[in-house]
Amino acid sequence: MAFTLYSLLQAALLCVNAIAVLHEERFLKNIGWGTDQGIGGFGEEPGIKSQLMNLIRSVRTVMRVPLIIVNSIVIVLLLLFG
Amino acid sequence: MHPTGLAAAAGTPRQPSKRRIPVSQPGMADPHQLFDDTSSAQSRGYGAPRAPSGLGYSAASTSPQAAFLADPVSNMAMAYGSSLAAQGKELVDKNIDRFFPISKLKYYFAVDTMYVGKKLGLLVFPYMHQDWEVQYQQDTPVAPRFDINAPDLYIPAMAFITYVLVAGLALGTQDRFSPDLLGLQASSALAWLTLEVLAILLSLYLVTINTDLTTIDLVAFLGYKYVGMIGGVLTGLLFGKMGYYLVLGWCCASIFVFMIRTLRLKILAEAAAEGVPVRGARNQLRMYLTMAVATAQPLLMYWLTFRLVR
Numbered sequence: 001m002a003f004t005l006y007s008l009l010q011a012a013l014l015c016v017n018a019i020a021v022l023h024e025e026r027f028l029k030n031i032g033w034g035t036d037q038g039i040g041g042f043g044e045e046p047g048i049k050s051q052l053m054n055l056i057r058s059v060r061t062v063m064r065v066p067l068i069i070v071n072s073i074v075i076v077l078l079l080l081f082g
Numbered sequence: 083m084h085p086t087g088l089a090a091a092a093g094t095p096r097q098p099s100k101r102r103i104p105v106s107q108p109g110m111a112d113p114h115q116l117f118d119d120t121s122s123a124q125s126r127g128y129g130a131p132r133a134p135s136g137l138g139y140s141a142a143s144t145s146p147q148a149a150f151l152a153d154p155v156s157n158m159a160m161a162y163g164s165s166l167a168a169q170g171k172e173l174v175d176k177n178i179d180r181f182f183p184i185s186k187l188k189y190y191f192a193v194d195t196m197y198v199g200k201k202l203g204l205l206v207f208p209y210m211h212q213d214w215e216v217q218y219q220q221d222t223p224v225a226p227r228f229d230i231n232a233p234d235l236y237i238p239a240m241a242f243i244t245y246v247l248v249a250g251l252a253l254g255t256q257d258r259f260s261p262d263l264l265g266l267q268a269s270s271a272l273a274w275l276t277l278e279v280l281a282i283l284l285s286l287y288l289v290t291i292n293t294d295l296t297t298i299d300l301v302a303f304l305g306y307k308y309v310g311m312i313g314g315v316l317t318g319l320l321f322g323k324m325g326y327y328l329v330l331g332w333c334c335a336s337i338f339v340f341m342i343r344t345l346r347l348k349i350l351a352e353a354a355a356e357g358v359p360v361r362g363a364r365n366q367l368r369m370y371l372t373m374a375v376a377t378a379q380p381l382l383m384y385w386l387t388f389r390l391v392r
Contacts, residue, residue: 004269008276051288 013070019059020067028056117192190235190298192225200230201237205309206333208340214347231344235298238305242271245308248315252390255319271308274382278304282375286349289367295348303344307337307379311387318391326391334380341376 028034033053046054178184204211217229226234249267253259279300286293310333318326349368 003273004266005273005276006269008273046290048288051290055287 013074016059016063016067017071019056020063022056022060024060117188186298187235189223189225190233190302192227193234193236194227197227197230197234198237201234202309204230205237205306205340206313206336208336208343211343214343216347233299233302235302235305238302238308241308241312242268242305244312245271245315248312249390252315252319256392271386274386275301275304278378278382282371285371285374289364289371291349291368291371293348299348303341304379306340307383310334310337311383314383315387315390318387323391326387330383330387334383337379337383338376341379342372345372345375 022028024034033049033056214231216231217224223229223232226232226236246264246268250259250264253263279297282300282304283297286295310330313333314326314330317329349372350365
């Protein structure tokens with residue numbers, strides 16, 4: 001199986017893109033994964049679901065601008081070099 | 083030119099992390115110092131024979147350059163040049179240290195032959211070892227040279243390179259070799275390693291486990307399986323499929339036990355320290371995570387090598 005570092009990079013880029021297109025209002029709120037729902041109390045440790053929601057929100061916030069740049073570069077390179 | 087100056091200048095970069103006076107234990111060299119300091123002995127050695135004949139020699143050796151050095155302009159130029167070089171070196175070091183923590187990496191390569199031998203023995207036969215705790219010396223872990231339980235990066239790095247070479251050898255005996263296949267094998271193994279590290283980091287984050295297991299530690303632990311893989315493939319080359327399965331089975335079992343015993347101390351440490359398992363669900367999740375990591379090792383060992391042995 002040709003599982004190389006390059007294919008890992010491609011898969012990572014696609015995954016981050018997939019997380020970035022999850023719309024906050026239209027989708028996440030409807031399945032109960034919005035960021036203002038389910039932030040439990042302060043005392044106890046956060047469960048897996050709230051950690052996941054935090055992770056999704058932070059990835060979307062942090063990677064928005066770099067994703068634009070990286071996607072443009074990858075599109076241009078793929079168009080040029082196949 | 084000045085032996086003491088040389089000794090002082092060469093001595094200080096060797097011990098950058100010495101913040102406190104360490105408690106010296108009998109029979110143990112200073113653990114804050116990762117590598118033996120041979121600079122002072124050298125320059126003392128050079129200084130001693132030089133000192134008595136210094137005057138005569140220095141006059142003779144520097145006289146051809148005396149005219150050059152006495153010139154104030156070239157003196158200044160040399161001083162300026164050396165200060166520029168020092169500044170540049172500082173800048174490069176600082177910037178590189180931001181991206182690659184080189185000073186932390188040095189800890190993982192402070193090994194010696196005895197440690198490597200004992201650790202390799204531990205990797206193939208971990209059943210008799212009793213004490214798996216990493217020793218600490220005033221908050222910092224002791225260098226791998228002094229503690230067999232400490233993770234190191236020397237064995238995984240060497241084992242990885244040896245694995246790629248052995249894979250090339252195995253492919254060559256089956257007439258399937260071509261040079262780009264070496265790169266493919268290396269890339270594939272590295273990709274699996276990266277995937278494992280990312281998966282473990284993600285699960286550690288999701289289950290909010292607070293450990294002192296750093297990323298480099300994880301890479302070190304996950305790199306230990308290459309040793310078993312090399313053993314299996316070499317035996318498969320010498321003794322055919324039966325030998326391959328036997329040795330690989332043995333190494334899989336020992337890596338499984340090794341990983342469980344090592345990770346149990348790191349991931350389940352706080353739970354064990356608290357004594358009573360208060361939150362059963364939390365402990366169960368940690369146990370599942372340790373078991374999953376340990377089970378993934380034999381699977382990957384088989385997956386990466388079975389194609390090499392026919």
